Amino acid sequence: MHDRLGTKKPNRPFMHLTLSCPIHSSFRVQQIAGMFDVPLDQKAEQTFQFESPPLDSGNTVAGSGDWSIGCIVGPSGSGKSSIARHLFGEHYYTGNDWASDQAVIDNFGDVPIKEITRMLTVVGFSSPPGWIKPYSVLSNGEQFRCDLAKALLGGRSRLVVFDEYTSVVDRNVAQIASAALAKAIKGGKIACRFVAVTCHYDILDWLEPDWVLDTATGLVERRFLRRPKIDLEIFRCERRLWDMFKTHHYLSSNLAAACRCYAALWDGKPVAFCALIPQQGFGRWYRVSRIVTLPDYQGVGIGSALLETLADMYVEQGYRFSITASHPSVLSHCRRSEDWKATHVQKTGSSRSRGRAVVSFERRKSAFCKVSLKRL
Numbered sequence: 276m277h278d279r280l281g282t283k284k285p286n287r288p289f290m291h292l293t294l295s296c297p298i299h300s301s302f303r304v305q306q307i308a309g310m311f312d313v314p315l316d317q318k319a320e321q322t323f324q325f326e327s328p329p330l331d332s333g334n335t336v337a338g339s340g341d342w343s344i345g346c347i348v349g350p351s352g353s354g355k356s357s358i359a360r361h362l363f364g365e366h367y368y369t370g371n372d373w374a375s376d377q378a379v380i381d382n383f384g385d386v387p388i389k390e391i392t393r394m395l396t397v398v399g400f401s402s403p404p405g406w407i408k409p410y411s412v413l414s415n416g417e418q419f420r421c422d423l424a425k426a427l428l429g430g431r432s433r434l435v436v437f438d439e440y441t442s443v444v445d446r447n448v449a450q451i452a453s454a455a456l457a458k459a460i461k462g463g464k465i466a467c468r469f470v471a472v473t474c475h476y477d478i479l480d481w482l483e484p485d486w487v488l489d490t491a492t493g494l495v496e497r498r499f500l501r502r503p504k505i506d507l508e509i510f511r512c513e514r515r516l517w518d519m520f521k522t523h524h525y526l527s528s529n530l531a532a533a534c535r536c537y538a539a540l541w542d543g544k545p546v547a548f549c550a551l552i553p554q555q556g557f558g559r560w561y562r563v564s565r566i567v568t569l570p571d572y573q574g575v576g577i578g579s580a581l582l583e584t585l586a587d588m589y590v591e592q593g594y595r596f597s598i599t600a601s602h603p604s605v606l607s608h609c610r611r612s613e614d615w616k617a618t619h620v621q622k623t624g625s626s627r628s629r630g631r632a633v634v635s636f637e638r639r640k641s642a643f644c645k646v647s648l649k650r651l
């Protein structure tokens with residue numbers, strides 16, 4: 276047996292799952308049976324036949340299996356949820372209640388604040404102003420990422436099986452969120468396995484699952500495809516575009532008049548914004564004043580790509596280039612890169628919050644590629 280990529284597939288056993296429910300006879304039930312020739316038995320049964328996914332012994336993650344992301348996909352009524360419950364039992368995520376009178380950040384029980392904010396960031400919801408709002412006022416995309424973070428933080432035995440995956444968000448958000456999740460899991464930022472249960476086939480290339488059980492056919496495929504590239508065009512823009520981004524910035528929404536503004540466009544739509552301001556009294560030196568990625572596009576590195584492109588361009592032209600930030604994703608990016616040097620660290624905030632780290636970084640060197648197109 277071969278998959279559609281031509282790779283020989285191992286022979287795995289087929290499993291059978293039979294579901295039944297009682298039929299409660301009533302006058303209306305008998306009317307429907309008579310009108311549409313529906314046979315009336317004491318119970319209704321349905322059997323699903325499907326190939327076994329490549330699970331470890333006992334359907335746990337204790338073994339040394341070679342997968343990190345799986346997917347059960349198929350049309351409505353094809354048995355996805357029933358199969359997922361049968362295969363994974365207690366690891367099946369059924370959702371959590373969110374208190375309407377509490378901030379999102381207060382709905383994670385005893386989990387330390389740093390773990391919560393780190394998980395929210397790696398799943399693509401890196402907005403402190405959003406963290407302090409109730410779940411109910413967030414957009415569908417933001418709510419979906421909060422649900423992901425909560426499921427992943429509460430995963431038992433480091434396995435999370437998430438039903439109705441991306442069912443409540445638009446398809447663009449679904450794809451970006453899937454790419455962010457795959458990046459975090461495969462990059463080791465989320466130390467667990469994840470199984471998506473969904474009726475949407477359009478997220479497969481973005482989620483990059485290691486295996487896919489299609490309940491329409493009952494067959495399992497091993498997947499080796501990479502997600503589609505994100506092509507960004509980066510342009511100088513007018514200051515008025517800031518109005519589209521300012522409510523999502525984690526500090527002040529003010530923008531200095533001296534700023535030079537840039538936007539990253541994907542498919543012709545602005546998705547990220549960066550403003551640079553001259554460093555007063557230091558000649559040819561620009562620093563980042565504001566950098567924001569819209570919430571629906573967070574988690575896949577768009578903001579980092581915009582920052583890197585501008586830094587390379589300015590250093591290539593003989594400018595010094597720096598950024599001062601306290602946002603966890605910016606600090607993490609600059610600390611990992613050899614092209615950025617930390618020049619100053621300080622703590623701000625109240626004694627109650629124990630402050631936050633504010634770090635200044637300066638660009639060390641240029642790797643500027645003389646194009647305005649950035650591929651992620």
